Amino acid sequence: MTSLRHIDRSDNAYLDAARACLLDLGWRRTTLTEVARRAGVSRMTIYRTWPDMPSLLADLMTREWTQLMQAPDFALEIDDPAHLPGDDLVSRVVAIVRALRDNELFVRIVEVDPELILPYLFSRRGRSQDLVLQLLVPAIRRGQKEGRFRAGDPAVIARGLLLTAHGFVLSAQTMLDDDVTEADLDHELALVLTRSLAP
Structure with a gap:
C-alpha cells in the first residue's frame, strides 16, 4: 500500500486552518502566512512542514478524501x-x-x-x-x-x-x-x- 505522510496532531491543526482559508478565501488568496495566522503559529512553523501552498494543499486534500472514505x-x-x-x-x-x-x-x-x-x-x-x-x-x-x-x-x-x-x-x-x-x-x-x- 502506498504510504501517506504521517500527519500528527499539530499538522492537523494547521490543515484545519488551511481548510478554513480555502473555504473563506479560495486558493488564489490563500497564503502560508495566512494559514499560519489562522493557526496561531509563526510562518516558519508552517514552512518547516510545507515549503509551499501546493504541498500543503496536497496533504489537505489527501486528509479530506481519506477521512471521507x-x-x-x-x-x-x-x-x-x-x-x-x-x-x-x-x-x-x-x-x-x-x-x-x-x-x-x-x-x-x-x-x-x-x-x-x-x-x-x-x-x-x-x-x-x-x-x-x-x-x-x-x-x-x-x-x-x-x-x-x-x-x-x-x-x-x-x-x-x-x-x-x-x-x-x-x-x-x-x-x-x-x-x-x-x-x-x-x-x-x-x-x-x-x-x-x-x-
Whole structure:
C-alpha cells in the first residue's frame, strides 16, 4: 500500500486552518502566512512542514478524501480491504461519489479554483486516488473468487471503475436539469458499475 505522510496532531491543526482559508478565501488568496495566522503559529512553523501552498494543499486534500472514505457510513476497511463484501462494492462506490460531490471543500475547489483538480485528471494520480485503487483491487479480487464479478486483471478493472466514477463526481452538475436529478445519475452509476463487474 502506498504510504501517506504521517500527519500528527499539530499538522492537523494547521490543515484545519488551511481548510478554513480555502473555504473563506479560495486558493488564489490563500497564503502560508495566512494559514499560519489562522493557526496561531509563526510562518516558519508552517514552512518547516510545507515549503509551499501546493504541498500543503496536497496533504489537505489527501486528509479530506481519506477521512471521507473512512467514514463509518461507507465501511471501507483500510486495513483489510478484502473484508468488503463483493455485493456491497457498487453501493459503496456510489455512496463515496455522492459524498465527495457534496463535500464542502471539494465543492469550493470546483466552483472557485477548478484548475487545482486538473493535474489529477491529466498528469498524475494523487495519493487519494491510489488509496481508492488499493481498496478496490482486493474487493474485486474477492468478488471474482466468489463468482460475483467477471474475470480480468483486478488492477485494470479497478482503474476502469475509478475513471467511470470521475465523470459522475466532476461533471454531474452539467447533466442535471428538470428531466434528470442527482438521484437519477446515482442510479445510473450503480447500473453502469454493476454491469461492468457482472460475470
